[in-house]
Amino acid sequence: MVSTNNKGATTMVSDMRGTFPEWLEESACSVDTLAWSGNEPNWRGHERHPSRQSSSEPAPPHHHMLDPALACNPMLEPLDLLPGDHERKASSAQAPEGSVVSGGRSPSQATARGCPSAWLAATSHPRCPSWMDAARAVSFAVIGLVLWGVMYSLGGTTATPGGQLFNLYVLYVTAVLAGYVAHGARLPPLVGMLLMGALLRNTGFLSVSGSYLKLVTFLRRTALMTILTRAALEFDPKNLERFRCVLLRLALLPSLLEAATVALLARYVLGLPWLWGVFLGITLASAAPAVTIPSLFGLQLDDYGTDKDIPALIIAASSLDDLVSLAAFGVPLSVILSEEGMWASILRGPIRVIVGLTVGITWGLLLKYVPEMYDDYVHILRALLLGLGGTVMLLTSGEYGFEGAGPVACMMGAFIACHSWRRQGFSENHNPVANCFAILWGLMQPVLFSLIGGEIDLSNIDGKMILLGAAVIYGGLLVRMLITVWVSSGVKFNWKEKAFIAMSWFPKGTVQAALGPTALDLSRLLEQDAAMVATSTSFLHVVILAILLTAPLGSLLPLAGRQLLSRAPHAHAQSDTESVVTVGAFSELASGVVNRGFIVDPAREWHGDRTASL
Template sequence: MSLHSQHSGNPHYVNHGFQHDDGGKPANGEGPHKKFSMTESMHEKLKLPLPDNIEKSWWFIFCKRCRQEEGAPSWEPPMWQRLCPYPFCPTYRQFARILSLFLIGLLCWGIVYAVLGKTAAPEGQLFGLAVLCIAAHFGGWLMSLTTLPALIGMLMVGILFQNVGLVHIEGEYNEVVTVLRKVALVIILTRAGLDLDPAALKRLRITVPKLGLVPWLVECVVVAVMTHYLMDLPWIWGFLLGSVIAAVSPAVVVSCLFRLRQKGYGMAKGIPTLIIAVSGIDDATSVAIFGIIHSIMFTSDTLVFQIIQGPLSIIGGIGFGILWGILAKYVPEKQDPFVVPLRILMLFGGGLIAVLGSESIGYGGAGPLGCITAAFVSCYFWSKQGWEIEDNPVATAFEIFWMIFEPILFGLTGTQIKINELDPHTVSIGISCLLAGIIIRIISTVFVAIGAKLNLKEKIFVSLSWMAKATVQAALGPVALDSVRDLNRPEEERDFAERVLVICVLSILLTAPVGAILITLSGPRLLKKTTTPVIVEGWRRSARPSLRDISIIDEDDNGETT
C-alpha cells in the first residue's frame, strides 16, 4: 500500500511528495492538497473570530506552548472547536491520546488489583508507586513548558511526595525500586551504544577519546580529593562518588543541542553531534568505573582477587558485548518479517542479563560495559546490512522505553531525599565540591581541545555543555545505599552512602537547569550559524543527531582554526 493511499481519507494530510507536470497539476492525476504552514496561526486555518493582536498576549502564547502542536493538523469531529475552542483546549488528537492512555492505565490497574489485591489499592505501596510515576510525568511536562529539562520536574515531584508523606517504600518494594533503576540503566546504556557511529569514531579516533576521557578524569579526581578532605569520605568512597558526578547527562544535552542543530548553529563543524557522542563515551566510562569500584567495595574476597577483579570485569564485559553483538547479526535473520521486534528483545534481554547477571556473580563492572558494547557492535553490523545509524528502528524503540522509564527513574530518585534529615553542612560543602569540579573541568576542557580544530568560542561552548548532570547520577546515586542496606554494613558506611546520594541529587538540581540555560543562551553567541539550517524530512521521528554530521573536524587535517 502506498504512503498516499494510507492517508487519502484524511482531508488534513499534508503530502510533499507529488510530482507535478508543467500545468501545475499532480502527474498522477490526483487533485491538489492544501499545505498548511507551521507559521500560519491555527485560527486562520479554522477561520475562528479572535480579537486583534491576540497572538501577542501572554496567555495566548502560554496556551500555544501547552498545546505543543505537531506537524500536520489533527482530524476533529464536528462541533469540536465550539466545545473546545482554540487555543485554550488541546487538539482532538492530544485529547484522544490522553484518553486512550488513561483507559489503558485503568485496565492495567484493574488487572493488577485483581491479581495482587490490597497492595494495588489506594494506600497500598504499589498504588503509591504508580501515582508517583504518573505525577512525575505530569511534573516533567509542566517543567518542559519553561524550556528547562523535564527531568527537573520529575525529580522535584519525587522529593515532594517523599516529604509530604504521599509515598512509602519499604520492605520488598525496596527491591522492586532497585530493579526498576537497573532497567533504566540498561536503557540508558543501550541508547548510548546505538547512537555511536563506528565510521565517524574511527575518523575521530583521537579527538573523541581525548575530549571524552581527560576532562572526565580531571573532574573525577577533583571531586574525590575535595570530598576526602572536606567531607571526610574515605578515598575509595570519594572515587566512587567522583566516577558518578563526572558523567554528563545526554538527557539534558541532546534536547538543547538538537534545537541549536535545527537552527544551524555549529553545524559547519558538527559541534552539537560531537558533544553528544563524547557524552555517550563519558557515561559509559562512568558506569564502568563505578561498577568496578562498587564491586571491590562490597566484596569479601581476598586482596589479590580484588586487584584482578577490575581487569577481569573489563575483559569479561567487552567480551560478552562483542559475542552478543555478533550473535545479533545472525539471529534473527535479516530478512525475517519480525526482525525489528526480535532484535529489540535480543538487545534488551542481553543488556538485562549483562547488568543483573554480572552483579549476581560479583562482577558488577562487567555488566554495563557488556551492555553498551553489545549495542555498539550490533549497530555496526546492522548498519552493514542497510540500517542507517540515525534511522535505526531498534533505537526508536529504546527512545520509547526511555519515555516510560524517565519519570520512574527520576521520581524514585527524588523519594530518597528527606529534607528534614539533610545536614546543612553536608549540603554546603557538597555544593562547593561540585562547583570546584565543574570549574576545573571547564578549564581543562578548553586546554584539552587544543588541536581539535575549534576556535576559542567553540571550545568554551563545548566545555560549558558538559556541566549538566542528571541521568547517570539518578541511576547510580542510590546504588551504594541499597548495597549498604542489603549487606547490613556498619552505620558509618550508611552515612557515607547517604552523603553520596545527597551530592548526586544536588548535582542534578544545580547543574541540569543551569546547563540547559547556558547551552540555549550561549549557543547563538559562541557558535557560527550556517546559512541553511538542517531540515528534517520523511518519516523520521526525531532525526537523532548523528556523528555523521561531523564533516570538517577530521583527524587527518592539521592546524587549528582561530
C-alpha cells in the same frame, strides 16, 4: 522505472490502489518504515530477500518515515496514502489563505485525520492544542486507569489507597505531570520528577519497605539497562574518524581530570574513603545527554555553530564520555561491595572486566545472526533480546559478585550487535531498535528520577554536608571547564565557541541518576551492614545535589548558543523534513521522544507551526 519525485510517487500509489489489502487502503500507514517490493508492502525496513523477489519487478526506492504521528512517507505528501487525497488537496487549495486549525493544519486535513468537527469549532485559535495532543492525553489517562485496574486485580488491597503499590503508582503519575510542569517552566523535566519524589517522601506519602524494595531495585536496574543499551546503540564509530583526535581529547581528558578532582575533594573535604571518592568522581564526570542533547539539536536545526560542526562534535563527545563512565563505574563498585580484602578485590577487577567483555561480545555476535535479518519481526525481536539480555546481565552480575561485569557485558553486547546491524542496512537515520529503547527510556525516565527523589529524607540531611558537597561539585566543574578550554585551543575555535563547549558539560542528570542509587540498591540486596547503607545514602545525596544544582543550567544552553555561536548560512536549500532526519540520527528526534520522557511530535517540539503542517 519508478519516479522518485512527489508527483511520480503519488501517481505510483494511486495506480496501485486496489492491489493492497483493504485495511491498508482504509487507514494511514502507521509503521516505522515502508519499503516497496513489487505490488506488496514490505514492513521490515529492508529490501526484499532475493529469493522472494521476482527479477522482473522494478527496484523501488527505499522510503523512511520521519514522524510516527503523521504516518507518511517523506517522498510523498503527508496525506497521499489516505483515500480521497486528491479531493482533499483540491478543497484545501480552495480554503481561504491563513485558514488553519490547531496544530497548523487546514480543516480539511484535520477532518481527514479523524478530528471531530466540534473540536475544530472550539479550538480554531492556532495556540489551542491540536486534536492529536488532546487524543494522546486522553489515551494516556485511559492507559493509567487500565494499569491501575491490572494492579488491583493482582495486588488486591496493596493497590488501594494506602498500599505501597498504590503509592508507587501515584508517584509515577505525579512525576509525569511534574515533568510537564517543569518543561513549561523552561526547566529540564527530570528536575520536576526528582522534586516530586522528594515531596511525596517528606510529606509521609511515600514509604517503601519489605519486598517492595526489590521491586524498586528492579525498576532502577531496568532504567540503567536502558541507558547502557542506548549509549552503545547510538555511538557511531564513524565519529572517531570524522572528528579524529579532537573527539578523544574532548571526551576523555576533561572527564578524567574532573573525576580525579572530585575524588581528591571527596577524600579531604567530605571525608569519604578513597574508593568511594573514585566512585563519586566517575559518577559525576559523565555528561547529561537528556539535558544537553535536545538543546544542541535545536541549535543545529537553526544552523548555530554548524559551520564548524560544534553541536555534532559535542554530541559525539558526550556519547563517548558516557560510554567510558558507564563502563568504568563497575570497577570501584565491585571493590567497595566485595567481602574480600581491598587488594584482592582490585586484582579481581580486570577479571571482572574480561568476563564482561567475553559475555558481551558473545551475546552481540549471537544477535548478529539471530533473528534472521529478513524475519518479519526482526526489529522487535532484536529489541526484546537486547533488553532482556541486558537486564539479566545486570541482575545476575550483582548476585554472583561480578558487579563490574554486568554493565560492561550489557554495553559491549549492544555495541557489537548494532555494529553488525549497520552492515545489514541500519544507519544513523534508520535504527528501529534504538527507537524502541528511546521509547522505553521515555517510560522509564519518570520512574528513575522520582525514585531517587524518594530517597531524599530532609530530616536526615546535614546542612554542612550540602555546602561541602556543593564545593566538591563546583570544584570538579571548574577544573573540567578549564581543561575543556585548553583541549579545544588546538582547534580553530574562537573564545566564544570555547566557552560554549565548556558550558555544555555543566549539566548532570541521566547517568548520575542511574549510577547514584546503584551502591545503595546493592547494599540492601546483599544485606550489607548499617554503616555501608549509611555511606551509600550519603553518596546518593551528593549525586542528587549535583543534579539539582547543574541540571537547570541546561535550560540556558539554547540562549547561550545563540549568543556565543555564529549562525552558518545555508549551504544548500534544505527542507525542514530533511533537517530533522539529519539531526535525528543522534537520538531522540528521530524516534519522537524528547527528553521530557513523553512521546511527542519531534518536529513541532522544536519548530512549532513552521513544521506542524508537514
